[in-house]
Amino acid sequence: MTPSSEAPPDAAELRARVAAFVAEHDPATTDQTEFLAARYDAGLAWVHFPKGAGGLGAPRALQNVVDAEFERFGFVPVDREGLVIGLGMAAPTIAAFGTPEQRDRFLKPIYTGEEVWCQLFSEPGAGSDLAAVGTRAVRDGTDWVIDGHKVWTSLAHRAQWAILLARTDPDVPKHRGLTYFLCDMTAPGVTVRPLRQMTGEAEFNEVYLDEVRIPDSLRLGGVGEGWKVAQTTLMNERVSIGGRPEPREGGLIGIVSDLWRSRPDLRTRGLHEELLRLWVAAEAARLTKERLRQQLAAGQPGPEGSATKLSFAELNQRISGLELELRGVEGLTYDDWTFRRPEKPDLLGRGPGFRYLRAKGNSIEGGTSEILRTIIAERVLGLPPEPRADKDLAWKDLPR
Amino acid sequence: MSESELNLLYSEIEQELRASVRELLAHRCPWQSVLDRVSHHAPAEVTDRALWQELAELDVLGLFVPETLGGAGATAREASSVAEELGRAVAPVPFLGSAVLATGALVALGTAEEQVRALLTDLAAGQRCATLVVPLPTAPGSGFPSQVRADGSQLTGTVPGVVDALSADVLVVPALGAEGPGLYLLPADQATLSPVVSLDQTRPLAEVTLTGAEATRVAVGQQAVDAVEAALLTGAVLLAAEQLGTAEWAFDTTVAYLKERVQFARPIGSFQALKHRVADLWVLLAQARAVVRHAASALAADSEDLPLAAALAQAFVSEVAVKVTEEAVQLHGGIGFTWEHPVHLYLKRAKSASLSLGTADRHRARIADLVGLPPAP
Numbered sequence: 204m205t206p207s208s209e210a211p212p213d214a215a216e217l218r219a220r221v222a223a224f225v226a227e228h229d230p231a232t233t234d235q236t237e238f239l240a241a242r243y244d245a246g247l248a249w250v251h252f253p254k255g256a257g258g259l260g261a262p263r264a265l266q267n268v269v270d271a272e273f274e275r276f277g278f279v280p281v282d283r284e285g286l287v288i289g290l291g292m293a294a295p296t297i298a299a300f301g302t303p304e305q306r307d308r309f310l311k312p313i314y315t316g317e318e319v320w321c322q323l324f325s326e327p328g329a330g331s332d333l334a335a336v337g338t339r340a341v342r343d344g345t346d347w348v349i350d351g352h353k354v355w356t357s358l359a360h361r362a363q364w365a366i367l368l369a370r371t372d373p374d375v376p377k378h379r380g381l382t383y384f385l386c387d388m389t390a391p392g393v394t395v396r397p398l399r400q401m402t403g404e405a406e407f408n409e410v411y412l413d414e415v416r417i418p419d420s421l422r423l424g425g426v427g428e429g430w431k432v433a434q435t436t437l438m439n440e441r442v443s444i445g446g447r448p449e450p451r452e453g454g455l456i457g458i459v460s461d462l463w464r465s466r467p468d469l470r471t472r473g474l475h476e477e478l479l480r481l482w483v484a485a486e487a488a489r490l491t492k493e494r495l496r497q498q499l500a501a502g503q504p505g506p507e508g509s510a511t512k513l514s515f516a517e518l519n520q521r522i523s524g525l526e527l528e529l530r531g532v533e534g535l536t537y538d539d540w541t542f543r544r545p546e547k548p549d550l551l552g553r554g555p556g557f558r559y560l561r562a563k564g565n566s567i568e569g570g571t572s573e574i575l576r577t578i579i580a581e582r583v584l585g586l587p588p589e590p591r592a593d594k595d596l597a598w599k600d601l602p603r
Numbered sequence: 604m605s606e607s608e609l610n611l612l613y614s615e616i617e618q619e620l621r622a623s624v625r626e627l628l629a630h631r632c633p634w635q636s637v638l639d640r641v642s643h644h645a646p647a648e649v650t651d652r653a654l655w656q657e658l659a660e661l662d663v664l665g666l667f668v669p670e671t672l673g674g675a676g677a678t679a680r681e682a683s684s685v686a687e688e689l690g691r692a693v694a695p696v697p698f699l700g701s702a703v704l705a706t707g708a709l710v711a712l713g714t715a716e717e718q719v720r721a722l723l724t725d726l727a728a729g730q731r732c733a734t735l736v737v738p739l740p741t742a743p744g745s746g747f748p749s750q751v752r753a754d755g756s757q758l759t760g761t762v763p764g765v766v767d768a769l770s771a772d773v774l775v776v777p778a779l780g781a782e783g784p785g786l787y788l789l790p791a792d793q794a795t796l797s798p799v800v801s802l803d804q805t806r807p808l809a810e811v812t813l814t815g816a817e818a819t820r821v822a823v824g825q826q827a828v829d830a831v832e833a834a835l836l837t838g839a840v841l842l843a844a845e846q847l848g849t850a851e852w853a854f855d856t857t858v859a860y861l862k863e864r865v866q867f868a869r870p871i872g873s874f875q876a877l878k879h880r881v882a883d884l885w886v887l888l889a890q891a892r893a894v895v896r897h898a899a900s901a902l903a904a905d906s907e908d909l910p911l912a913a914a915l916a917q918a919f920v921s922e923v924a925v926k927v928t929e930e931a932v933q934l935h936g937g938i939g940f941t942w943e944h945p946v947h948l949y950l951k952r953a954k955s956a957s958l959s960l961g962t963a964d965r966h967r968a969r970i971a972d973l974v975g976l977p978p979a980p
């Protein structure tokens with residue numbers, strides 16, 4: 204054994220490993236699931252995860268190098284949009300807190316896309332104030348028995364598994380009485396009902412948990428440590444930076460700019476002014492994301508990640524609003540109000556009315572823009588917290 | 604190099620340069636001394652020539668000037684990092700006029716001509732100062748300036764709002780002659796310089812009047828047009844870097860104040876109404892930094908994308924700097940409205956800079972042109 208096989212691999216070694224991998228598995232002819240499974244086994248799924256868990260213990264920044272390298276060899280996985288919760292949230296949390304058995308059981312099918320995940324966090328009484336969740340988990344022998352009601356659960360209708368935050372101790376302050384579980388969505392007592400959105404369709408659902416039994420082996424992290432575990436999930440939810448640069452006019456601004464170019468009849472002075480302002484803002488946001496990507500690749504992650512969700516939410520809303528105004532009479536129409544349950548979120552594939560409405564969710568899902576501003580002010584800028592009434596009270600005694 | 608490959612980070616060399624400039628300015632140019640200069644000096648004396656000399660000794664005045672022309676042979680990226688620091692200190696030095704606009708025009712000539720080379724060498728060494736004689740609001744892409752006429756080698760005309768003319772030894776003058784556009788050099792004492800009382804006192808302006816002044820032509824025709832355009836583009840990019848520095852000072856100072864100022868028995872920074880405002884400013888600053896880095900890299904690489912990158916930088920960063928400094932005043936309350944608190948120096952710098960080298964509106968119109976988003980009929 205050479206010492207270098209013990210030390211975490213550097214970028215050059217990872218490139219060599221990707222080249223060797225692709226020599227064995229031709230991306231052009233190998234089935235995607237099979238290719239991804241082999242990639243997982245080779246430690247080239249998430250290189251920053253430990254060996255045997257889809258990774259090689261490399262610095263996180265080098266994941267970009269690996270993704271870019273696979274792309275260079277012509278491998279870009281498709282149909283991954285419906286997997287964001289598994290890939291972006293469940294996997295890093297399981298990697299950080301999971302037992303070896305849990306990692307072995309769950310990480311690979313998340314990576315290949317064979318198992319879809321959803322997030323059972325929010326409840327009618329606990330959204331921004333996530334630590335207030337009231338879904339109960341009561342110990343019964345080697346199982347936990349879960350009772351509660353979750354809402355706004357995206358893609359629960361497709362998911363086999365869920366990450367679940369539940370209350371194991373109502374007698375201590377809210378942050379301390381939570382425990383994190385992995386929940387089988389096919390278990391008896393799990394009921395998923397579509398929750399129709401303003402767009403007409405139902406990406407999200409209500410989930411009723413009625414005496415659902417979860418074995419203790421599916422608890423992630425310690426009893427009462429659910430809040431700490433959930434922090435890892437939430438941090439990953441808000442930072443999703445791709446491995447490659449986004450092209451100029453890549454998002455919604457491209458759609459509206461092309462519309463402006465192709466339809467001189469729609470142009471007015473006021474809308475021109477607004478279009479240019481948004482073009483500038485969108486380009487600045489794109490470059491900010493690109494800079495963040497370069498920072499990550501250089502191993503200098505900055506706190507700017509929390510800025511990107513905030514700015515993209517606002518931009519999506521303003522740009523999609525402008526598109527309706529620009530379209531005039533067509534802006535009064537809507538492509539389809541059918542109550543459907545889509546397979547994946549799709550902002551660009553639908554009509555302009557859908558885009559306008561769906562973008563309204565961007566400043567609510569994954570932490571509202573208000574909450575994000577507070578997080579930036581307190582955690583990035585170090586401003587003092589507001590005085591709080593709920594910190595030392597037992598959860599059961601909180602006003603509600 | 605394609606636009607997406609432009610490096611948006613700071614190199615180690617840039618970080619070292621920045622640190623040495625910051626250190627010098629902390630000693631030699633704290634805000635108290637800037638405030639003192641603008642409070643007690645006439646416009647012509649506000650500029651700190653001694654500080655300029657010390658900056659020259661750090662070798663930061665000719666960063667993007669090729670070594671063969673007497674410069675440091677670095678790039679606009681390094682110059683941009685220095686500009687950020689100068690903006691952070693609202694330093695009263697002729698950076699924009701001499702090290703950016705005049706130097707930018709002369710470098711663009713790409714000439715081996717002795718007179719130009721000697722001047723560039725002196726400018727980089729801080730031995731002499733120069734400026735480009737155009738009204739400061741002139742935007743890139745707005746055509747060759749027509750205020751000055753050349754009759755043979757004699758120049759006549761009046762140009763308002765010329766930056767750093769009062770401290771200049773040499774004037775670089777775009778003028779229209781019988782052979783079309785030309786670029787001329789003449790000693791500043793051949794012109795009449797009328798000081799202007801400027802909104803930003805740290806950046807003195809003058810009206811330049813030429814009445815048959817004898818000058819040397821260093822470029823004619825397209826070469827002269829290109830040199831002026833290059834100077835304005837260089838100016839737009841490096842001014843944006845300076846604006847970023849100005850805004851960052853105002854932001855940092857405001858966040859510190861929110862932690863320290865107590866009202867209603869708590870630090871005012873614990874009030875959410877204020878937290879959210881500074882969080883929004885922080886997001887804007889993060890974006891401004893990316894935009895400035897992009898423009899500086901495009902300038903350094905002489906990218907095809909430069910006109911767009913420069914217009915974007917001015918369209919975006921100008922407004923951010925004004926917004927951040929305006930918010931800084933508001934969040935400081937009464938003390939922020941006083942002469943003795945330095946935040947007004949930053950507000951004045953930011954607002955003046957937003958009118959300089961084209962307003963955001965002008966730059967948006969230019970972007971529309973460059974990316975094919977034509978106006979309504």
Ligand SMILES: Cc1cc2nc3c(=O)[nH]c(=O)nc-3n(C[C@H](O)[C@H](O)[C@H](O)COP(=O)(O)OP(=O)(O)OC[C@H]3O[C@@H](n4cnc5c(N)ncnc54)[C@H](O)[C@@H]3O)c2cc1C
Binds near residue numbers: 358572573
């Ligand atoms: C499209 C979509 C998909 C979603 N998918 C999921 C999912 O898959 N899984 C899941 O668990 N959840 C999901 N959610 C839920 C989402 O996380 C919550 O809706 C969100 O956190 C806000 O909580 P709330 O709805 O209870 O609003 P509230 O918390 O009641 O907020 C109401 C308003 O008050 C503001 N507010 C609340 N507290 C504060 C404060 N301290 N300071 C300032 N303002 C405050 C909020 O910003 C908001 O404007 C989804 C939501 C949407 C819209």
